[in-house]
Amino acid sequence: MSLFFQVILDGLWAGLLYGLIAAGLSLIWGVMDVLNFAHGDFLMVGMYVSFFLGFLFKADPLVSWVASGIFLFLFGMLTYKLVISRILGKAMAPLLATFGLSMMVKNLVLNRFSPNFRILESTILEGRSFMVGDVIVPLPQFVTSLFALAVLGLLYWMLTRTRFGWAVQATALDGEAARLMGVNTEKIFLLVFGIGGACVGIAGGLLPSYLATHPDVGTLFSLIAFMIVAMGGFGSVPGALVAAVMVGLIESLAGFYIGPVYKYIAVFGIYLVVILIRPKGLFGW
């Protein structure tokens, strides 16, 4: 029985991390109908920021996440200003542009920093864990999960309880009507892209505690994040969290009880079933 709980908890940690990564993607899609194909590369950039702060200045990821978050906040806003704002609303253009951005960022990092896997040594959380009964809780994953809950909680609070959040929702629902209320929707778009970047940046900042950094690290995470956003319902932050935890649990259960090679077959299979039954996602509008 404790083995079962071990598998469940492992799935939960993975799921919460996925939730943190998917939240920004979901927010950006929900507000401006842009699928940011460079989202996984935002994560990768965040990891490099954290890795180099640790490698060069001995900063621990538990501190560096602040820098990664801020860096990706600015990177997100820059992406909006330089790329997205010029082509917003023009059919496939934003999709293709972010795809191009993804290629560019990935290859730039590959070119500058080589394809080598980089591992940050002797971080505070590295290798630590604690026991709950017979179940092992690895500290890096546990702390990342707490961050995920805190960031998602804050994001949800901001969207539903603050006037800025209402303006974001109003912009998402009807941009023109929002402008008639006095909302500068351009500014909302800019900030939303920044906030989406910051969320994934915080995830990227924490990950070097237990994951190697390399130019392609974002690819699988990005794929999973897209699936979570579609499954949870485009634009719904709570939906993204629920779908993310589901994905984490399925991945962990299938990986243990069926076999590790089958875990993504199970994950993407269940995704297909959900989308067939509810095309707008679990919490979609």
Add this chain to the structure above:
Amino acid sequence: MSGEILLEVKDIRCGYDGVPVIHGVSLEVRSGEIVAIIGANGAGKSTTMRTIAGLMHPLSGVIRFDGADITRTPAYSIVARGLAYVPEARRLFSKLSVRQNLEMGAFTVKDRGEIAARLDRAFQLFPVLKERAGQIAETMSGGEQQMCAIARGLMSNPKLIMLDELSLGLQPSIVEKVLETVVEIRNQGITVLLVEQLVQEALEISDRGYVIQTGAIVHQGTASELLASPEVRKAYMGM
């Protein structure tokens, strides 16, 4: 009863993607008036209003409001100047509550006390909205949604409110009620510019009117002149 010119539109031309829709429309609204723009579907009534509200900008021509040139001013600053636009088909924030919709109407105001006071006034004008404050906007009936849209426009405390096709999709008894409210709004000192397809009903509550046809003004005059005009009666009232 009419005061100085509040809104002045001078020979504006506008279009979508280079295709002209409005070919030189001029009109003026004096403070305290109810002015109606009437005309058939597709004549350019809504385009005129959208241009005044700043959602689109004219290719040429000038729009002046309250003494300032607002021809190129973006929509979000126009509302702060005291010109509110209640768009066609209401355009409420469908997933937000009535209260949130109304508060969004006062988005340019930061003072919580002022917002609360305006909310009270909106509830006085439309008591039904007070009962529905917590309800999600899209779950209300068409008439209630229209009241919510008007109230949301009033939350910005405008000098002039533009009401676009209030009667759209509403049953006649509700239309009458909504139009009565328009008179009440004017009696509170707010100038009204109105777009309607229900020509007779609109002119009956208006001081003056403009008849727009394929993007140009073809008649103008006091409401009673237009109501008596054989051309207007023939073209728009089927008489």
